[in-house]
Amino acid sequence: MAGKTLYDKLWNAHLVTEREDGSALIYIDRQIIHEVTSPQAFEGLRMAGRKPWRINASVATIDHNVPTTPFKSAAEIEDETSRIQVQTLQDNTKEFGITEFGIGDVRQGIVHVMAPEQGAVVPGMTVVCGDSHTSTNGALACLAHGIGTSEVEHVLATQTLVAKKMKNMRVSVEGDLGPGVTAKDVVLHIIGVIGTAGGTGYALEFAGSAIRGLSMEGRMTICNMSIEAGARAGMVAVDDVTIDYVKGRPFAPKEADWDKAAAYWRTLVSDADAVFDEDITINAADIRPQVSWGTSPEMVISVDANLPDPATESDEVKRSGMLRAYEYMGLKPGMPVTDIKVDRVFIGSCTNSRIEDLRAAAEVAKGRHKADSVKQVLVVPGSGLVKQQAEKEGLDKIFVEAGFEWREPGCSMCLAMNPDRLEAGEHCASTSNRNFEGRQGNGGRTHLVSPAMAAAAAVAGHFVDIRELGQA
Amino acid sequence: MEKFVRHDGLVAPLDRANVDTDQIIPKQFLKSIKRTGFGPNLFDEWRYLDEGVPGQDNSKRPKNEGFVLNLPRYHGASILLTRRNFGCGSSREHAPWALMDFGFRAILAPSFADIFYNNCFKNGVLPIVLSEDNVEALFQAVEGKEGFRITIDLENQQVIPEAGEPLAFEIDEFRKHCLLNGLDEIGLTLNEADTIRAYEQRRAEREPWVFE
Numbered sequence: 001m002a003g004k005t006l007y008d009k010l011w012n013a014h015l016v017t018e019r020e021d022g023s024a025l026i027y028i029d030r031q032i033i034h035e036v037t038s039p040q041a042f043e044g045l046r047m048a049g050r051k052p053w054r055i056n057a058s059v060a061t062i063d064h065n066v067p068t069t070p071f072k073s074a075a076e077i078e079d080e081t082s083r084i085q086v087q088t089l090q091d092n093t094k095e096f097g098i099t100e101f102g103i104g105d106v107r108q109g110i111v112h113v114m115a116p117e118q119g120a121v122v123p124g125m126t127v128v129c130g131d132s133h134t135s136t137n138g139a140l141a142c143l144a145h146g147i148g149t150s151e152v153e154h155v156l157a158t159q160t161l162v163a164k165k166m167k168n169m170r171v172s173v174e175g176d177l178g179p180g181v182t183a184k185d186v187v188l189h190i191i192g193v194i195g196t197a198g199g200t201g202y203a204l205e206f207a208g209s210a211i212r213g214l215s216m217e218g219r220m221t222i223c224n225m226s227i228e229a230g231a232r233a234g235m236v237a238v239d240d241v242t243i244d245y246v247k248g249r250p251f252a253p254k255e256a257d258w259d260k261a262a263a264y265w266r267t268l269v270s271d272a273d274a275v276f277d278e279d280i281t282i283n284a285a286d287i288r289p290q291v292s293w294g295t296s297p298e299m300v301i302s303v304d305a306n307l308p309d310p311a312t313e314s315d316e317v318k319r320s321g322m323l324r325a326y327e328y329m330g331l332k333p334g335m336p337v338t339d340i341k342v343d344r345v346f347i348g349s350c351t352n353s354r355i356e357d358l359r360a361a362a363e364v365a366k367g368r369h370k371a372d373s374v375k376q377v378l379v380v381p382g383s384g385l386v387k388q389q390a391e392k393e394g395l396d397k398i399f400v401e402a403g404f405e406w407r408e409p410g411c412s413m414c415l416a417m418n419p420d421r422l423e424a425g426e427h428c429a430s431t432s433n434r435n436f437e438g439r440q441g442n443g444g445r446t447h448l449v450s451p452a453m454a455a456a457a458a459v460a461g462h463f464v465d466i467r468e469l470g471q472a
Numbered sequence: 473m474e475k476f477v478r479h480d481g482l483v484a485p486l487d488r489a490n491v492d493t494d495q496i497i498p499k500q501f502l503k504s505i506k507r508t509g510f511g512p513n514l515f516d517e518w519r520y521l522d523e524g525v526p527g528q529d530n531s532k533r534p535k536n537e538g539f540v541l542n543l544p545r546y547h548g549a550s551i552l553l554t555r556r557n558f559g560c561g562s563s564r565e566h567a568p569w570a571l572m573d574f575g576f577r578a579i580l581a582p583s584f585a586d587i588f589y590n591n592c593f594k595n596g597v598l599p600i601v602l603s604e605d606n607v608e609a610l611f612q613a614v615e616g617k618e619g620f621r622i623t624i625d626l627e628n629q630q631v632i633p634e635a636g637e638p639l640a641f642e643i644d645e646f647r648k649h650c651l652l653n654g655l656d657e658i659g660l661t662l663n664e665a666d667t668i669r670a671y672e673q674r675r676a677e678r679e680p681w682v683f684e
Contacts, residue, residue, distance in 0.1 A: 016671045017664060021645035025661065027671055029682050037564065039505035048658070053668075056684075065503060081503035081526055088505050125682065132563040132587055146563035146587050149507075150594035150657075158661040160668055164644065196490060197557040200586055230560070232586045253681035261681055296490050317489045317555055324488070415562075417499045424523075436494045436561060442523040 003271025005168045006237050007203040010143040010268070014126045016160055025160045029125040031152070032111045033060035033098065035089040036417070037130025041153035042092040052096050053159040059120050060093050060100040062086050063110045065417040068380050068407035073103060082418065096156075109383020109409040112136035112350040116220065117385055119249025123238050123265040128155055133350045133433065135226040138235035139219035140242060141268040143203070145232040167201055167277040169231070170270070172208035175284035180467040182360065183218035184352060184431065184450035186210065187225040188290035188300045193282065196298040199231030202278065205270060206236050210284040216245040217356040224351045225433050228297040237269035289466050291337050292435045292448040294325035299435070300448065301337060303465045309333045328437055329445050330425065338463050340447065341373065343426035345458040346440070347404075347451055348380030349414035352431035355389050357451040361431075362395040364455035364469065365402040371461030377404040378420060380412040404458065416441045429457035474596035475654035479577050480623040481550030485614045486540055491554060492561035493588060497570040501526055510566055511573030515541060545618045552579045553610055558599075559588025568595045578624050580631065582607050593647045596654070598624065600631060600641045609636070626652060 004012070016025040038060070045051070052058065065082040074090065077083040086103070093100040101107040107114060111129055115121045115137060123141040128134060132146035151161060171190055191198075204226050211219065219236045226234025236242075243262050246252050253261040288302035299322070301308065310322040310333060326333065331340065347353075347361050358381060370377050379399050381387040387409055390396055396406045413420040414432035416439070422428050424443025431454050435446040449457065456464045501513045503526060516524040519541060521534040535542050541549070552571070558581040559567060568591045571579070578598040592599045602610070613633060614620045623632040626648060631639040650657060661668075676683045 013675075017667050019646065021649070023644065023646035025664065025668070027668070027675065036502050040507045040565075043505070050658070054672075054683075079503075085503055085505060122681070124679065130563055130565075132561065134563075148563055148565035148568075148587065148591035148594060150565060150591065154658050154661065157658045158665075158668065159672075160661060162646065162657060162661065196560060197583060197585070200557070200583065227561075227587075230557070230585065253684075257681045257684075261679070264679065296492075321489050415494075415499050417502065434492075434494070434561060436492045438498060438517050439494050442498075442517060 002275045003273040005270045005274040005276060006141060006205055006235055006268060007143065007166070007168055008274070010124065010126065011165055013124065014143065023162055023164060026126060026163045027160055028128050028155045029057065030121055030127045031058045031155050032115050032127065032129035032134070033058055033152070034064055034111050034129070034131065035062050035085040036064040037149050038092065038152055039085065039088045040149045041156060042096065044153040045156060050157045052098065052156045055097045057159060058098045058156070059115065060089060060098055061108050061111060061114050062089060062102060064411045064415065066410040067418050068410050068412050068420055070408055071103065079419070106384035106388060109386065110350045110353060110411055112220070112224065113353060113382030113386065116140060116216070117249070117383055119246055119252035122246050122252055122261070123242060123268050128161065132227045133224050135232065135234045136220045136224040136350055138223040138226070138233055139216060140246070141235055141238040141265065143233055143235070146227065166203040166233070168205070169199060169202040169278040170205045170207055170276040170280070172281045173206070173210035173284050174208045174281060175210060177210055177284050177287065180289050180452065181287050182450040182452065183214055183221040185287055185290045187222045188292065188297070188448060189287045190282065191225065191229045191297045192300045194229050194280065196228060196296050197230040199226060199229040202231050204229065204231040204234040206234060208281070211236060212239060215356060216241060217354040220354065221351055225297070228433055238265045289450065289453055291453065291463055293329065293331060293337065294322065295328055295435055295437050296321065296325070297433070297435060297448065299325055303337050303453070303463060305337060307331060307333050307335050307337065338465065340427060341462045342429045342447070342457045343375050344422060344428045345374060345377040345454050346413040346428055346430040346432060347454050348378065348382070348412050349432035350382065351433045352451050353380060353382030353386065355386050357431065358386070358390045358395050361451040361455040362398045364452050364459065365404060366398050368402055368459045370403040370458045373461040374458055377458045378407060378413055379404050380407045381409050383409050413440050415439060429454045429463065473594065473654050473656065476577065476596055476598050476626055476651040478623065478625050478627070479550070480621060481577065482546065482548055483551045483553050483614045483620055483622050484540055484546040484549035485611050486552055486554040487611065489555035490557045490560055493559060493564050493567040494561055496559065496567040497564065498524065500524065502564060502566050507569050508573055510570035511575070514570040514574040548575070550575050550577050551622050551624070552576050553607065553614055554579065554581045555607070556582040556604070558584050560585040563587045565591045565594070568592045568597045572597050580607065580610065593651065594657070596651065598626065598651060600624070602631065602639055602641060606639050
């Protein structure tokens with residue numbers, strides 16, 4: 001019998017029951033809750049007179065629509081509908097007894113930054129959240145994926161999900177990454193290769209020496225964007241990097257539990273003879289710094305390339321998508337990526353707002369200044385703790401001296417539910433995960449890049465190849 | 473949840489691939505804490521020429537007259553015909569809520585994004601996967617004849633266009649059962665509460681830290 005994949009092991013360990021019709025109930029260890037996708041779930045519980053199955057399975061915070069300028073209470077949030085959602089989460093978590101890291105709590109932050117940082121997510125768990133970037137947590141060898149609000153309610157009420165086993169896909173990145181090439185470039189490159197629906201129906205395991213060589217932060221960036229490749233869940237096997245990351249975090253197992261846990265976690269790797277339904281290998285040396293040019297994450301190319309010609313695309317549906325994207329983005333086929341001017345820059349989001357990301361951006365910003373043509377550069381840390389750490393290292397001062405704005409934690413301009421947004425027609429170098437039409441503001445034009453590439457674009461006023469950036 | 477057994481309706485063709493949930497319902501409308509009322513802002517950025525804000529009077533806004541749902545011939549459509557990877561992007565259930573609220577009961581496409589597909593079933597909206605060729609043929613039929621209707625027979629798993637051969641489709645047995653009967657999934661799962669408790673006991677012996 002063939003060995004098991006990491007996903008097979010996680011699935012088997014959480015299988016509560018299999019029904020005759022082929023569906024299954026899987027147990028959910030951890031649910032992360034935020035203000036946007038939970039109000040209707042709590043309302044559903046109340047209407048049915050139900051209680052949460054296991055209160056300590058859930059942990060909540062506010063992120064999607066909090067302002068990134070300082071505020072002390074919900075009452076200070078100007079936008080009425082945002083204020084109601086933030087207030088509603090406070091009320092719901094209080095009523096049902098769920099832990100919330102709320103306003104003014106240093107642990108508050110983007111759900112997928114906060115949860116691993118707190119050790120609220122540890123290897124071997126099933127993790128869900130009403131947010132598609134829940135896959136981020138798979139970096140800790142978890143089965144982690146986004147769910148809809150009805151499922152948020154289902155998990156609250158039953159601690160389980162009705163699920164069907166996905167297929168297995170492995171993407172191995174082998175070899176050494178070149179200079180200036182980061183986890184973000186790796187995952188954008190992967191999406192460019194397999195397409196935005198290439199992972200649909202699969203659980204993705206990222207493997208290979210280049211992935212093992214990444215820090216936990218880098219692995220989270222990679223798993224974060226699994227959904228942009230169509231896969232609900234992405235994951236990386238346990239190794240020393242994983243174990244070292246978890247040790248000592250507030251929610252992590254302690255003392256006798258720790259040794260037992262660590263020993264079990266080390267089994268959370270795909271067996272050498274495991275068979276994947278799809279197995280893709282990518283040569284790390286082929287990956288160059290990436291920039292997305294269109295309105296789907298698969299519309300991505302290397303910074304040293306020219307924009308693709310739709311005429312050479314044989315798939316008619318893809319070609320019409322490219323033509324529509326060119327019109328929306330106001331760009332022309334054949335132009336060099338480095339000719340694209342940027343109006344705003346956003347450094348943040350659950351993809352790239354961890355300390356390592358801010359260090360990378362600060363390294364570029366240090367001793368330089370944003371171009372006059374760039375209207376705004378936002379730097380938004382992923383959590384209060386990331387902010388604190390960055391300030392301890394003096395990164396905030398580097399940013400401010402470079403003309404960047406240093407903000408409070410939240411999702412911010414990744415999805416523009418708070419006041420941070422693009423004006424119609426503006427181009428943005430963004431470290432977020434989606435370049436959909438209108439994503440960062442009605443008519444806004446998003447280019448997905450790494451934190452270093454974003455900072456470099458802020459300085460130059462257009463995209464530049466980070467590998468060619470000299471000393472400041 | 474509203475039952476879905478058999479549905480006959482007018483078809484609207486949305487000829488785009490990779491329609492994402494930010495397009496289906498833009499983020500500014502996610503701030504509602506209700507499940508209803510999203511229909512007027514379905515595809516807001518494509519239906520209107522200005523930027524929509526929650527709670528406004530949409531009848532006074534400038535319409536994008538060329539957008540398919542604004543064409544008089546598609547008024548009252550309850551079946552959406554579209555291209556591959558429909559519903560990609562975020563997990564927001566506001567997307568199927570908006571489609572349902574607008575009046576759509578079924579969506580026909582060559583493929584759907586996983587989370588969106590799953591969310592539809594929780595809300596009585598039936599996403600149906602048909603081959604690229606069949607979808608292309610339906611686009612031609614719908615665009616070729618004003619008032620083109622389709623009947624969807626869930627029991628027999630058939631899409632029956634008003635002209636042409638019925639098309640069979642696949643659906644998971646459990647989902648079909650829940651839709652046909654309008655079942656409350658949470659209630660069904662709680663029937664197995666003892667099984668869940670027994671599982672928790674086994675797990676807690678092996679991984680106690682998960683429960684602390």
